[in-house]
Amino acid sequence: MTRLFTVIVTAVTLLVGTGVAMADPEMNPFFNLFGGGAPSGTGPIPRTTVSFPNNYAPGTIIINTRERRLYLIQNSSQALRYGIGVGRDGFRWGGVHRISAKKEWPSWTPPSQMLRxxxxxxxxxxxxxxxxLGARxxxxxxxxxxxxxxxEPETIGQAVSSGCFRMVNDDVIDLYNRVHVGATVIVKN
Structure with a gap:
């Protein structure tokens, strides 16, 4: 057992030292060792299942910008809770939308307002x-x-964005794999 641990630690150290993205399943041979993602808790705010009495359909996403948390409804009494980064002062917003598209390793074109x-x-x-935009x-x-x-995982739990919701890459991959296009997203500001 100690030898296996040493081999794993050595391999991970080598991968990190070469810049391999540990949250990317295509680049990380240990990705599936933890059931499809890095273990929760690798970011500054651990992903966890919480008691969340609600009347929302499973798969609904609730974003609480004050708490800087995202909740994925599992059933009428539980949700998965993720830490997020939110919009800084003047860039927070609220409302109800649906996920209109999902992309892996998306490209990014800053909007004209941001470029100004x-x-x-x-x-x-x-x-x-x-x-x-990270992994997803x-x-x-x-x-x-x-x-x-x-x-920039250090921004999770902070108010630093221009209105988007940031997650560590292993959490956004986990969420991406659980939700579908058309899912309701409720942003509470």
Missing amino acids: RRPDLPRHMVGGPDNP AMYLGSTLYRIHGSN
Whole structure:
């Protein structure tokens, strides 16, 4: 058992040292060792199942911007809770939308409003580990907003975005695999 542990630690250390994205199942040979994702708790706010009495259909997403948490309804009394990064002051919003599209390793084109505020940003970035949208993105209706991964896990639990909801990559992959296009998203501000 100790030898197996040593082999795994050595392999993980080598992978991290070479820059392999540990949350990407195509690049991480240990991805399925933990049941389809890195163990919950690898981000700053652990993913967990919580008591959540509600009247929502399973698969509904509730985002509480004050708590900086996203809840995926499992049944009438439980939800999966994820830590998220939310919009900074002046960029928080609320409402009801549906997931209109889902993309793996999405490309990113900053909206014109963002480019006016930040002319230093690239005009377009292809998907990949350096892309600010992270490993997955779920688009919210016809808005400019998304639930997406992040290559800045330290921002989870913070109010730093321009209105999107950020998650660590292993959490956004987990959520992406559980929800479908058309799922209801309720943003409570």
